Amino acid sequence: MIAAYLEIRDGKIKKSSLEVLSEARRRAGEMGLETAAVLVGASVAGLAPSAFALGAAKVYAVENPALADYSSQAYAVALAGFAAAAKPAVLFFAATAMGKDLAPRVAARLGAGLASDCTKVAVKDGALEFTRPIYAGKAFLTLRLKTAPQLATLRPNVFPLGEAAVASGETVRMDAVLPDGAVKGRVAEVLKEESAEIDVTEAEVVVSGGRGLKGPEAFALLRDLAAVFPRSAVGASRSAVDSGWIGHQHQVGQTGKTVSPQLYVAVGISGAIQHLAGMSSSKVIVALNKDPEAPILKVADYGIVGDLFEVVPKLTEELKKVLND
Amino acid sequence: MNILVFVKRVPDTESRIRIQHETRTIAQDGLNFVISPYDEYAVEEALRLKEAKGGTVRVVAVGRDEAAAVLRKCLAMGADEAVLVKDDAPETYDGLRTARIIARAVERKLGGADLLLFGKQSVGADNSQVPAMVAELLGLPQATVVTKLETDGVSATALREIEGGFEKVALTLPAVVTAQKGLNEPRYETLKGIMAAKKKPVPVITLEELGLGPDDLRSAVEIVGLDVPAARQAGRVLQGDPAETARELARLLRHEAKVI
Ligand SMILES: Cc1cc2nc3c(=O)[nH]c(=O)nc-3n(C[C@H](O)[C@H](O)[C@H](O)COP(=O)(O)OP(=O)(O)OC[C@H]3O[C@@H](n4cnc5c(N)ncnc54)[C@H](O)[C@@H]3O)c2cc1C
Ligand SMILES: Nc1ncnc2c1ncn2[C@@H]1O[C@H](COP(=O)(O)O)[C@@H](O)[C@H]1O
Numbered sequence: 157m158i159a160a161y162l163e164i165r166d167g168k169i170k171k172s173s174l175e176v177l178s179e180a181r182r183r184a185g186e187m188g189l190e191t192a193a194v195l196v197g198a199s200v201a202g203l204a205p206s207a208f209a210l211g212a213a214k215v216y217a218v219e220n221p222a223l224a225d226y227s228s229q230a231y232a233v234a235l236a237g238f239a240a241a242a243k244p245a246v247l248f249f250a251a252t253a254m255g256k257d258l259a260p261r262v263a264a265r266l267g268a269g270l271a272s273d274c275t276k277v278a279v280k281d282g283a284l285e286f287t288r289p290i291y292a293g294k295a296f297l298t299l300r301l302k303t304a305p306q307l308a309t310l311r312p313n314v315f316p317l318g319e320a321a322v323a324s325g326e327t328v329r330m331d332a333v334l335p336d337g338a339v340k341g342r343v344a345e346v347l348k349e350e351s352a353e354i355d356v357t358e359a360e361v362v363v364s365g366g367r368g369l370k371g372p373e374a375f376a377l378l379r380d381l382a383a384v385f386p387r388s389a390v391g392a393s394r395s396a397v398d399s400g401w402i403g404h405q406h407q408v409g410q411t412g413k414t415v416s417p418q419l420y421v422a423v424g425i426s427g428a429i430q431h432l433a434g435m436s437s438s439k440v441i442v443a444l445n446k447d448p449e450a451p452i453l454k455v456a457d458y459g460i461v462g463d464l465f466e467v468v469p470k471l472t473e474e475l476k477k478v479l480n481d
Numbered sequence: 482m483n484i485l486v487f488v489k490r491v492p493d494t495e496s497r498i499r500i501q502h503e504t505r506t507i508a509q510d511g512l513n514f515v516i517s518p519y520d521e522y523a524v525e526e527a528l529r530l531k532e533a534k535g536g537t538v539r540v541v542a543v544g545r546d547e548a549a550a551v552l553r554k555c556l557a558m559g560a561d562e563a564v565l566v567k568d569d570a571p572e573t574y575d576g577l578r579t580a581r582i583i584a585r586a587v588e589r590k591l592g593g594a595d596l597l598l599f600g601k602q603s604v605g606a607d608n609s610q611v612p613a614m615v616a617e618l619l620g621l622p623q624a625t626v627v628t629k630l631e632t633d634g635v636s637a638t639a640l641r642e643i644e645g646g647f648e649k650v651a652l653t654l655p656a657v658v659t660a661q662k663g664l665n666e667p668r669y670e671t672l673k674g675i676m677a678a679k680k681k682p683v684p685v686i687t688l689e690e691l692g693l694g695p696d697d698l699r700s701a702v703e704i705v706g707l708d709v710p711a712a713r714q715a716g717r718v719l720q721g722d723p724a725e726t727a728r729e730l731a732r733l734l735r736h737e738a739k740v741i
Contacts, residue, residue: 269701341622
């Protein structure tokens with residue numbers, strides 16, 4: 157069985173988890189294995205239909221009232237309990253804030269190796285091969301895991317969502333057993349950013365600004381441009397972040413976030429190696445720079461040489477027109 | 482407070498990575514090695530906590546003899562002690578193996594601590610595995626990717642970055658915390674610190690002393706491929722009237738690239 161752990165935020169399964177389930181189903185199909193989904197929380201079985209819709213034959217609902225708030229320690233106990241009982245050959249997570257926090261704990265509990273932040277999973281000679289960027293994408297490592305179960309986190313936005321399938325399956329409820337006093341850390345509160353903005357790692361379109369913006373004000377132009385697209389976010393270079401023009405959670409690059417949107421638009425960003433590290437797995441890259449020699453233009457699929465203050469508002473207008481066509 | 486900080490020696494972020502295909506390894510010559518940038522935030526946080534509350538800061542690296550250089554940097558920043566756990570294995574990209582070494586060192590040799598600080602990920606392996614694995618192996622709570630940490634020495638509150646916001650994590654110490662950029666601004670070493678660091682001993686612990694045998698040290702990861710990405714081809718560059726170029730780009734994105 158290949159199982160996908162499905163992360164719940166605001167009572168819904170996250171899109172990146174549905175991507176992971178879709179990939180689990182594709183690889184399971186190829187290997188002749190069953191596809192399953194795992195939900196963890198206080199009362200989660202009600203979410204099973206979304207997993208059936210993507211082809212899960214079984215949904216495990218691992219429940220305990222103490223799992224209402226996320227705790228890496230408690231969730232690791234719950235998932236290891238699931239693994240011991242259901243014996244999946246493979247367990248996938250999304251490489252999200254929660255997945256990266258949780259998967260290594262589960263791996264250590266099970267004494268199993270983990271492939272982090274994979275961008276490709278393939279079956280070769282009957283075995284899974286995981287490909288993942290290392291050195292911030294300057295190299296790609298392909299590995300096999302020699303321990304059981306095989307655990308991997310998959311990078312959001314890289315694996316396509318599957319087609320909707322037969323919308324029913326078996327729900328298996330499991331009670332999570334949490335030893336008394338074993339849980340010494342948990343999330344006490346979730347603080348959302350005031351804006352309803354989605355995170356750069358989850359956006360399908362990322363519009364990033366750099367030092368060329370010359371100040372925080374010009375980020376308004378980028379927000380307008382991003383707002384043309386439904387699942388979009390504003391990113392930034394480290395220079396823009398270090399200048400205090402925008403919060404560091406927007407930073408893209410080696411010491412910021414790694415993004416792989418459908419469309420990445422770099423505005424007033426020179427294209428330093430540390431910035432490229434965070435965005436070069438984007439599907440299509442657009443760069444806007446006044447300097448025709450800027451390194452970013454060498455990796456961009458489309459470049460515009462011009463003054464951002466003139467071009468960005470025009471581009472926003474033109475994109476609106478095209479999208480309304 | 483007694484704080485342990487775990488630091489790794491890595492190629493700096495400017496490095497051009499070259500691959501030795503026969504051995505499926507990264508060529509080491511010509512690389513400039515530094516302390517992994519996130520680990521520097523962890524060291525800085527430890528020093529600030531010590532300055533505010535007293536106690537000691539010990540830094541630990543697992544690696545070859547060369548890793549002593551990053552430990553010396555930490556001593557020069559103000560750490561009290563440094564320990565090298567000597568492991569001659571080349572990069573395994575297996576977080577569990579490193580985590581087992583660290584957890585065992587904490588149990589057998591380092592005598593525990595109130596706080597175990599790490600970087601959120603090591604630059605290079607980019608795994609984000611070791612800290613949470615150590616936490617699990619030692620039965621400690623954790624907060625990863627932290628941009629703000631408050632503690633009274635008994636419990637702690639950490640703000641960790643998540644998609645579109647933050648989680649406030651409540652922890653009972655001892656705990657594992659991993660540093661994200663934004664936690665603080667690391668200090669520079671002073672000349673005095675550098676001179677003092679040169680005189681400090683860096684004791685070495687061997688894997689045998691930790692009682693780790695081949696079974697504990699076998700990698701869970703088998704490397705079957707190592708490649709550089711296909712270079713991205715420079716695409717089409719548009720120049721001229723802003724309105725014209727904007728219109729052309731919008732058209733290309735829809736009809737040629739078909740991404741919008
Ligand atoms: C350890 C380490 C980690 C790092 N991590 C990161 C990271 O995660 N992310 C990151 O981004 N950087 C990172 N950096 C920094 C990186 O090296 C660069 O300094 C940084 O990316 C440069 O930002 P920039 O492109 O915005 O600024 P600049 O390099 O100054 O480029 C500004 C660009 O704007 C253009 N421009 C100016 N005015 C206009 C205009 N009116 N219209 C159009 N274009 C204009 C200029 O031609 C220029 O190309 C890191 C550095 C180190 C040492
Ligand atoms: N060899 C090592 N020696 C000491 N600390 C390490 C080592 N490898 C990883 N770490 C710590 O674990 C963090 C995360 O590393 P990783 O899981 O490799 O991304 C690093 O930032 C370090 O704090």
